């Protein structure tokens with residue numbers, strides 16, 4: 001579970017970086033997606049990613065079932081003792097929210113007609129407040145999940161050290177915080193800031 005969690009965390013950082021290319025404009029974003037889709041290794045990576053997701057879900061459910069079977073009475077009542085955080089106490093709920101979000105994400109961006117171009121598809125979707133609200137909720141669930149998940153994964157793998165553990169914890173929190181970037185991207189397009197930037201650019205050209 002820890003290894004698949006870290007791999008998924010890594011994928012999320014790469015995916016965020018890819019989507020930050022939206023700010024570089026249509027040519028840069030579509031160019032990157034085209035490059036990705038024309039790479040013969042991409043379908044294999046997608047299958048690998050699906051495998052990691054499924055492994056993470058199955059091991060997650062298994063850990064919960066084991067916890068439930070082995071927990072002494074009153075376990076629920078003591079959930080918040082011993083350094084529990086909001087992130088750790090809500091792992092199951094945030095996991096369910098991320099899964100629901102992911103299904104929505106696949107149905108709206110992955111398994112659809114891409115003929116209008118990826119940049120147009122993404123930016124026009126974010127003009128909708130409902131669409132953006134779903135993305136904000138998804139990003140928040142992801143950030144909360146990773147705020148506990150990243151450091152927990154390192155701990156499970158035995159990477160504990162008096163000197164480096166605080167650094168690992170801080171790094172995990174930073175990765176979690178970065179996930180709010182997905183929400184910021186959608187808010188940028190909802191507010192039409194790309195249109196304002198393009199307008200300002202056009203005015204500069206006219207003045208010059």
Ligand code: HEM
Nearest residue numbers: 015019046098102105109110118122138142182183185186
């Ligand atoms: C600003 C937010 C996001 C944008 C604009 C975005 C954009 C996209 C696009 C355009 C695709 C389709 C690529 C293709 O058809 O091959 C995609 C795929 C995918 N996205 Fe996102 N995404 C965002 C956030 C997220 C988040 C938060 C997650 C995870 C919870 C996620 C997980 C995935 C996965 C697993 C795939 C499938 C990977 C693949 O098939 O290549 N995305 N995303």
